[in-house]
Amino acid sequence: MIEIERKFLIKEPNVLLAKLINGNQIRQGYLFTENAKSCRVRVKGAKGFLTLKFGTDLLSRTEFEYEIPFEEACELLSQCDKVLQKTRYEIPVGHHVCEIDVFSGALDGLILAEIELSDAAETIELPSWVGEEVTHDPRYLNVNLINGL
Amino acid sequence: MIEIERKFLIKEPNVLLAKLINGNQIRQGYLFTENAKSCRVRVKGAKGFLTLKFGTDLLSRTEFEYEIPFEEACELLSQCDKVLQKTRYEIPVGHHVCEIDVFSGALDGLILAEIELSDAAETIELPSWVGEEVTHDPRYLNVNLINGL
Numbered sequence: 001m002i003e004i005e006r007k008f009l010i011k012e013p014n015v016l017l018a019k020l021i022n023g024n025q026i027r028q029g030y031l032f033t034e035n036a037k038s039c040r041v042r043v044k045g046a047k048g049f050l051t052l053k054f055g056t057d058l059l060s061r062t063e064f065e066y067e068i069p070f071e072e073a074c075e076l077l078s079q080c081d082k083v084l085q086k087t088r089y090e091i092p093v094g095h096h097v098c099e100i101d102v103f104s105g106a107l108d109g110l111i112l113a114e115i116e117l118s119d120a121a122e123t124i125e126l127p128s129w130v131g132e133e134v135t136h137d138p139r140y141l142n143v144n145l146i147n148g149l
Numbered sequence: 150m151i152e153i154e155r156k157f158l159i160k161e162p163n164v165l166l167a168k169l170i171n172g173n174q175i176r177q178g179y180l181f182t183e184n185a186k187s188c189r190v191r192v193k194g195a196k197g198f199l200t201l202k203f204g205t206d207l208l209s210r211t212e213f214e215y216e217i218p219f220e221e222a223c224e225l226l227s228q229c230d231k232v233l234q235k236t237r238y239e240i241p242v243g244h245h246v247c248e249i250d251v252f253s254g255a256l257d258g259l260i261l262a263e264i265e266l267s268d269a270a271e272t273i274e275l276p277s278w279v280g281e282e283v284t285h286d287p288r289y290l291n292v293n294l295i296n297g298l
Contacts, residue, residue, distance in 0.1 A: 032181035039188050066215055
């Protein structure tokens with residue numbers, strides 16, 4: 001499927017953090033990365049996922065995601081040089097669900113908000129804690145964040 | 150799982166080909182290849198598979214295989230630069246199942262036999278049509294055959 005996603009920094013982290021409940025711990029690594037594609041393994045709570053992403057347009061990429069056995073996901077994670085850790089929360093923003101990623105480990109202090117859209121031109125009303133948009137900034141791709149670890 | 154597999158050329162192709170029935174057409178390509186690992190997408194009959202292989206020992210590699218929707222496998226195949234085509238037959242050899250790959254397209258004329266073992270030291274009684282063993286010859290890895298296309 002095609003995934004259309006806008007990504008933002010947070011300008012009032014304390015306001016946002018107070019709203020967050022029931023996060024899912026995520027550990028993820030990249031088995032393969034090339035310029036325009038990646039193969040990611042993720043453990044989220046007690047589930048495992050293998051995800052292929054294609055495309056250089058950071059707003060809209062083609063994604064194929066498959067749930068895989070938890071134990072195999074852990075084994076695949078152990079094949080990755082670097083593993084990124086974050087806790088993901090979901091909160092409503094207007095008619096959308098906003099995914100908040102609170103990073104830990106070496107990226108402690110970084111928080112990113114992602115809003116998935118059904119159409120790239122769709123407008124969203126942003127809450128006050130939303131900061132600078134970084135959708136088109138490749139530094140905030142998880143695959144690049146992890147390479148900085 | 151760890152896959153232990155011995156691979157052979159065929160010295161009497163006509164004797165072998167006469168025995169083959171009910172083959173499955175396979176189209177496969179590689180989404181990612183690095184020295185010691187690969188990510189393959191395969192369409193086999195009406196099914197799709199995504200397969201990760203790790204390891205440099207050509208006799209014994211670690212493999213993770215996931216069935217994926219047929220349509221998505223076709224879409225992923227279209228992301229591959231090169232696609233290999235072969236028909237796979239299974240015939241019994243002693244207590245084992247032998248997979249016979251009859252290649253078509255640019256590799257027309259090539260036939261390979263693969264026998265999966267539960268233990269690397271296991272002995273197998275080979276039929277007369279089995280030729281030179283190429284288990285340790287990297288030229289006969291599908292990922293390398295495809296690069297020669």
